[in-house]
Amino acid sequence: SYKITGQKIFISSGEHDMAENIIHLVLAKIEGGPEGIKGVSLFIVPKFMVEEDGALGERNAVSVGSIEEKMGIHGNSTCVMNYDGAVGYLLGDEHKGMRAMFTMMNEARVGVGMQGLAQADVAYQNALAYAKDRLQGRAVTGTEHPDKPADPLIVHPDIRRSLMEQKSFVEGARAFILWGASLIDAAHRADDKDADGLVSLMTPVIKGFLTDIGYDMTVKAQQVYGGHGYIEEWGMSQFTRDARIAMIYEGANGVQALDLVGRKLAQDGGKHVMAFFDMVKTFIKENAGQDAEFDASFMEPLKAASKDLQSAGMYFMQNGMKNPNNALSGSNDFMHMFGHVCLGLMWAKMGLAAKKALKDGTGDASFYETKLATGRFYMARQLPATSLHLKRIETGADTVMALDAANF
Numbered sequence: 266s267y268k269i270t271g272q273k274i275f276i277s278s279g280e281h282d283m284a285e286n287i288i289h290l291v292l293a294k295i296e297g298g299p300e301g302i303k304g305v306s307l308f309i310v311p312k313f314m315v316e317e318d319g320a321l322g323e324r325n326a327v328s329v330g331s332i333e334e335k336m337g338i339h340g341n342s343t344c345v346m347n348y349d350g351a352v353g354y355l356l357g358d359e360h361k362g363m364r365a366m367f368t369m370m371n372e373a374r375v376g377v378g379m380q381g382l383a384q385a386d387v388a389y390q391n392a393l394a395y396a397k398d399r400l401q402g403r404a405v406t407g408t409e410h411p412d413k414p415a416d417p418l419i420v421h422p423d424i425r426r427s428l429m430e431q432k433s434f435v436e437g438a439r440a441f442i443l444w445g446a447s448l449i450d451a452a453h454r455a456d457d458k459d460a461d462g463l464v465s466l467m468t469p470v471i472k473g474f475l476t477d478i479g480y481d482m483t484v485k486a487q488q489v490y491g492g493h494g495y496i497e498e499w500g501m502s503q504f505t506r507d508a509r510i511a512m513i514y515e516g517a518n519g520v521q522a523l524d525l526v527g528r529k530l531a532q533d534g535g536k537h538v539m540a541f542f543d544m545v546k547t548f549i550k551e552n553a554g555q556d557a558e559f560d561a562s563f564m565e566p567l568k569a570a571s572k573d574l575q576s577a578g579m580y581f582m583q584n585g586m587k588n589p590n591n592a593l594s595g596s597n598d599f600m601h602m603f604g605h606v607c608l609g610l611m612w613a614k615m616g617l618a619a620k621k622a623l624k625d626g627t628g629d630a631s632f633y634e635t636k637l638a639t640g641r642f643y644m645a646r647q648l649p650a651t652s653l654h655l656k657r658i659e660t661g662a663d664t665v666m667a668l669d670a671a672n673f
């Protein structure tokens with residue numbers, strides 16, 4: 266064992282009494298180790314020492330210095346932790362701490378992506394109930410509830426647009442994250458190397474895209490409430506405050522985009538991104554050409570969006586080498602494009618399943634009709650965002666990097 270001295274900040278649930286012991290995973294340097302990040306090792310530091318027979322012993326020299334005041338997630342104590350010669354046990358090999366930690370971080374990032382989805386979903390469910398309940402104005406095409414002093418908000422096209430954006434994101438994101446989680450299972454349980462490569466490529470997308478858009482969706486849901494969205498009593502601002510952290514922790518989303526473009530695209534010689542494109546291409550080839558309406562509303566938008574994504578990848582290959590700023594000025598756009606293409610793929614798959622269920626007459630027809638209508642909305646109104654992202658990416662770094670720092 267080692268004696269560890271130092272401080273960690275921003276430690277979620279760093280201290281609490283909800284469990285009889287806490288195991289801190291700590292990255293620290295062993296004296297004489299290499300400089301920089303390559304020198305860190307990973308340690309287990311228990312709050313209470315554990316005796317030979319498993320009983321809890323003395324308190325270890327790790328303590329909470331203070332608890333941060335935060336914008337949201339008030340149910341979670343974010344602590345400054347002090348280590349004053351605390352006993353730590355090496356986990357894995359000396360100086361290989363970063364690699365060991367990333368086995369945890371990758372899945373933690375998928376977990377944070379899930380938070381983006383979860384906050385968007387609960388905010389949407391509240392907004393939907395409010396839109397059906399609150400009476401304000403009349404439907405532009407003629408009164409729908411003459412017995413009431415006004416029609417409910419849900420008759421208004423702009424409220425419906427917002428609710429459809431929320432619903433189509435939440436359902437698409439749920440499929441996407443389930444797919445990611447199933448790839449993790451395949452990698453762990455069946456030692457599937459391709460699944461491992463694919464989920465490694467998509468992890469920054471799951472984390473960055475789902476939390477960026479998840480946050481936007483909580484704001485949209487809050488907006489449905491009008492003034493009451495801003496009043497604490499209704500609870501909508503809590504979703505927005507709580508969703509905000511997911512864009513920051515487990516690596517800020519800018520760093521997720523950097524990881525995607527700077528590292529994951531080229532990982533294993535670009536094998537995983539090529540496998541992704543092949544998979545989308547094969548899916549389209551195998552399922553297009555059978556139903557003109559489905560092709561027009563699902564397959565063609567997916568094909569166009571995936572072409573945009575490939576063009577962006579090509580732009581990075583051709584221009585990122587000579588000037589890496591050309592690639593990194595577009596990294597956020599690329600992460601968002603990638604997210605849209607993944608959700609587009611999920612919607613096309615869900616659309617096919619819904620079509621089949623309707624044809625076979627299995628299950629609840631209205632559920633499947635609703636799925637198809639929601640998918641059509643996503644493909645028509647959300648997925649084409651890829652073309653704007655591509656346009657931005659193709660302008661490179663010139664306008665982004667034009668100003669001297671002094672001129673900002």
Ligand SMILES: Cc1cc2nc3c(=O)[nH]c(=O)nc-3n(C[C@H](O)[C@H](O)[C@H](O)COP(=O)(O)OP(=O)(O)OC[C@H]3O[C@@H](n4cnc5c(N)ncnc54)[C@H](O)[C@@H]3O)c2cc1C
Nearest residue numbers: 274275276277335343510513514515516517518519520523
């Ligand atoms: C409430 C809360 C709970 C947390 N819980 C934990 C925890 O339990 N354990 C733990 O270890 N950490 C925890 N953290 C830390 C968290 O993971 C980091 O704050 C987060 O990863 C961002 O790092 P940073 O604060 O150092 O920001 P910086 O690295 O300083 O980043 C600042 C900004 O610059 C951008 N940026 C930085 N570098 C680059 C680059 N090379 N290229 C482009 N953009 C860049 C980032 O995207 C970001 O927008 C927590 C933080 C908070 C606020």
